[in-house]
Amino acid sequence: MAKVPLSVQYIRDVFEVEDIDRVWRELERRFHFNVKAWKEEFAKELYNKDRYKDVQEVFLIFGKQRIEPLLNIILKRNRYPTWIKFVTYVLKEKIEKRKGEDVFYKDRYDP
Numbered sequence: 001m002a003k004v005p006l007s008v009q010y011i012r013d014v015f016e017v018e019d020i021d022r023v024w025r026e027l028e029r030r031f032h033f034n035v036k037a038w039k040e041e042f043a044k045e046l047y048n049k050d051r052y053k054d055v056q057e058v059f060l061i062f063g064k065q066r067i068e069p070l071l072n073i074i075l076k077r078n079r080y081p082t083w084i085k086f087v088t089y090v091l092k093e094k095i096e097k098r099k100g101e102d103v104f105y106k107d108r109y110d111p
Helices: 006-014 019-031 035-047 055-074 082-090 092-105
Strands: none
Touching: 006 082, 006 092, 019 035, 019 055, 019 082, 035 055, 055 082, 082 092
């Protein structure tokens, strides 16, 4: 099994369905995305999703496959995890709170 980067683990821990709208708003604000059209594309993807994947996972995969290549072209990046970095930025307050909780509870319970 492949090791999942810590940033992705934190995103999985804190990412909620409501946060998808935050990501859309930031894409619109920063890059002037036509969010209405992108939401329609995502709705098609969501309709065809694997029944074992939740909305957040489908959104993250959609962004990785469809949005990240465009952002990397715009930003002149080659094979850079722009999507994960972007979502991390949008969720930074939630992620920082979670990291704080992890530090607080670290080593509290020894097996």
